[in-house]
Amino acid sequence: MARKVGIYTRISRDDEGESLGVARQQQDCERLTDLRSWQAVKVYEDNDVSAFKRNVVREDFELMLKDLRAGLIDGIVAYDLDRLARQPRDLERLIEIFDERPRLEFATVTNDINLGTPDGRTMARIMVAFANKSSHDSSRRIRRKHFELAQQGKDSGGPAPYGWRKNDRTKVDPEAAAAIREAQREILAGVRIGTIRTRWQEQGLGNPRAGTKRMAHHHVEHILTNPRLVGYRTYHGEILYGEDGRPIPGNWEPINTVEEWEAVCAAVAERKQKQPGRSLARKYLLSGIARCGLCKSKIRGQTNPRWSPGSKAAKFTYRCSVVNGGCGKVGRVGEPIDRLIAQLVLEEQRERAAVTRVPMEQQWPGEAELADVEHDIAQLVEAERAKEISVATLLQLLPGKERARDELKLKRARFYKEQKQAEAKEDAADLSVEDFFSLPIERQQEIVLHSLSAVIIHPAGRGRRKFDPSLIEPVWH
Known part of the structure; x- marks a missing residue:
């Protein structure tokens, strides 16, 4: 009966994302399994994955070790030993499994190493050690090259960043x-x-x-x-x-x-x-904004379990919940409330924009001060380089200037953040109700909160009733 083996393929970089390198390795490994009369039952592929970087987890390599230990495959075929391991610890994990199962098969396209014998293991350890050193040397040269390119403002190559x-x-x-x-x-x-x-x-x-x-x-x-x-x-x-x-x-x-x-x-x-570590996700427009007309607790939207596409049941409701500390006595269909609030808010913001739109200051007023501080820093560095001042004097004067520069940059960032945020939020004055509901829910809530501090939902009484806008009370800023 033919021995069942796994084929392992790996390449460190695949800039085109077409997996051509691992495909070529697989073809060569399949030819070798045919020559050995083995049956290739699974291909383990780690495309665009480094075997040298310690923080990288090779998912298919880990799966192959599990399958090998569990007896699902009877051996491994790889193009070369350095495709399997460039870190000695990965090789030792593989050798440990071959210790436990002495009859396992192992072969590579480029050379013959038997991990089942002491001589083969010694040779494998030497080869991986040399491969590891080669990777270290290459990494050092690449780092030096990239730093030199960075100092010159040049790009380092590789896949183009998005944009x-x-x-x-x-x-x-x-x-x-x-x-x-x-x-x-x-x-x-x-x-x-x-x-x-x-x-x-x-x-x-x-x-x-x-x-x-x-x-x-x-x-x-x-x-x-x-x-x-x-x-x-x-x-x-x-x-x-x-x-x-x-x-x-x-x-x-x-x-x-x-x-x-x-x-x-x-x-x-x-x-x-x-909000460190806290999700800001919202599903309904007035969740956290609406309040109960009886107990004034915050109301959140709830999906109606009876709703389905095509049904007449309400899709969701706003309901005062006892679980959240409320009275549990107020609940209203959500969609007409959302539409009413959107209409009121957009109308208010259009009226306000027509009357109170004030041109914002375009340029941060501290730009000249920041330029002066940066000029002082450059002059100090140049003076030390020209031996006009000592290093000790430079290090005494420089930290204060750098702190002033960083503080000014922070103020500039805050200024333009507030300016750009105001510009982004003012766009709501030109929206229709349909445009409003096509926006992300967070954007919808920002527009509502720009005009309202809360929405009070008053009880409508028992039984099925027609929607009454007078029972929805917006609290304007």
Whole structure:
């Protein structure tokens, strides 16, 4: 009976996302299994995954070890030993399984190593040690090269970040840039990153390898706050500064102005400080805004279990709940209340905009002061380089200037955040009711809270009654 073996394939980088490298490895391994008269029952593939980086989990490698230990497969075929392991600890885990099951098979396309014998294991350990050293040497050279490129403001290559053309990382992709700017406006208007992520996932946006992986929350946040958006060169995630104390500009087209980018970064940071670790998701417009007309407790929306598409039952209700500390005596159908409040709020904001629209100050008033501080820092650094002052004097004067610069930058970010947020929220005056309900729920709530502090829902009495707007009391600011 033919021995059942697993084929393991891996490649560290697959920039095109087409899996051609692992496909070639699989073909060569299948030829080898045919020559050995083995039966390949499963292919374990870790495409675009490093075996050298310690913080990387190779999912199919881990699954292969489990299957091997459980006896589901009788051996492994790989293209080369370094496809399996570049860290000695991974090799030792594999050797431990071969110790437990001496009759396991092992073969590689490029050479013959028998992990079932002491000599084979010794040779494997030597080969992995050399592969590990080679990876260390390559990593060191690559880091040095990337740092040198970063200091020159040059790009480091690799897949183009979202927002720039795939075939030219220096040129902006107009469609992606428009999606980023729209998402940034939503952030300033109160929309959650989670809502943007869900929409991007459905539309196939935001991921340079769309369809291959589920987009993570932090990935979307990074796209919207990336210093690259304003042309700043980064190194290991941090903005790289030149000898003059200014950010090093990159050799690519920016998507944002500094003011736009700082406003978004400040809005994201502020939200994290206000609600650390707490979900801001809402399902119904007036959840947390509506209050019971009898006990004044907050009312939240509840799905009607009897509702289904096409039925006449209400889709959801606003109900005072005893569980949340209320009296439990008030409950109303939700949709007509939402529509009434949307109409009232939009009408109020249109009237207010027509009368009280005041032009906002466009330029932050501290720009000249910040420029002077940055100039002082550059002069101090240049004076030390020219031996006009000592290092000790520089280190005595520099920290105070740097603190002043950072404080001014923080004030600038707050100024533009508030300005951009006000601009984003003023757009509501031009919305129709249908446009209003097409917005994300967080944006709808921001518009309502711009005009109202609460909505009091009064009881309607017993039995089925026609909707009475007079029993819905908006509390205006």
